[in-house]
Structure formats: structure tokens, C-alpha cells
Amino acid sequence: MDISAWILSIAGISVLSILIDLFLPSGTTNGHIKIIFNYVIVFVIIAPLPTLIKSDFDSSSIFTETDIVLQEDYIYQLNRDKLTMLEIGIESALESEGLKNVVVSISADIFTTVMQIETIYVDFSNLVIVGESEHIDIENKAVDVITSFVEIEKENIVFSGN
Numbered sequence: 001m002d003i004s005a006w007i008l009s010i011a012g013i014s015v016l017s018i019l020i021d022l023f024l025p026s027g028t029t030n031g032h033i034k035i036i037f038n039y040v041i042v043f044v045i046i047a048p049l050p051t052l053i054k055s056d057f058d059s060s061s062i063f064t065e066t067d068i069v070l071q072e073d074y075i076y077q078l079n080r081d082k083l084t085m086l087e088i089g090i091e092s093a094l095e096s097e098g099l100k101n102v103v104v105s106i107s108a109d110i111f112t113t114v115m116q117i118e119t120i121y122v123d124f125s126n127l128v129i130v131g132e133s134e135h136i137d138i139e140n141k142a143v144d145v146i147t148s149f150v151e152i153e154k155e156n157i158v159f160s161g162n
Helices: 003-023 028-046 049-054 065-096 138-149
Strands: 103-109 116-123 157-160
Touching (some): 003 028
Parallel strands (some): 116 157
């Protein structure tokens, strides 16, 4: 028995038991039918196990290459979302420090499960300094804010537009 057919039969019998439960009136008959369907579900689950135990079970039939591609897509999107939130967080923190309109872009390897940030680009071309922040070292303030968010060497932070 194919594993996908086995899983499909488990799902089918489960849905059938839910539908029967919805349409039958409550009472002793409904209770007996539930017990019968529970036995059927258990039988459907354990029926192919003896053939799997006796034969050489091939685990590669469970996971196909498309499952791996979907996982890579998920990791890519998750890391992309993390980078976007990190960029927004750094920009907001810089603004709270009196540095408005700073654009932060992060370059990272987003195709691995543990995302590695390579470079952070900070664009000061539209910078507006507000409050009492006019006599500060802008780059050092930006480095302090960025390193409070991520662990990165100062050499990997690139400034432009200042």
C-alpha cells in the first residue's frame, strides 16, 4: 500500500465519521456508531503496518523533492520577513535617537536556516536631525543603534549620503 493512499484513507474515514456524527441525532445509537467508527479508524491506521514491517521500507517515498523545495521557499520567506522587520526596527530606533529619514538595507544569506548578515547599508542622503541631536557623531550613533539590534562588525556597516 502506498503511503499517500494510506494517509488519504485515514483522512477520508475521519471526515466520514465527523459527517456522520453531525447528521445523526444524539443518543445511544450515535454513541454506538461512534465506537464502530473509532474501531474502523484504528483498523485503517494499523492495516498497512504488517506489510511495512515485513518489506524493506523505503523512507524516501515519504518525502519528495518538492517537499524540500517548499521548505527552502519557507526559509527564504521567513528570513526575508526577518530582514524587513530588522530594517524597520533599526530605522525606528534611529528616528527615536533624532535621526529621521535614514534608510537601512541589509544584505544577508537568506537561503540558510541560520541567517548570516553580511553587510548593513545606511543611507543618510535624506537625513533630518531633530531635537538636541545636532551635535552628535551621526555614524557612531548609527553604529551603536545597529549593534544593539544585531551582532555585526563596524567594518560591515557601510554609510552613504553623509
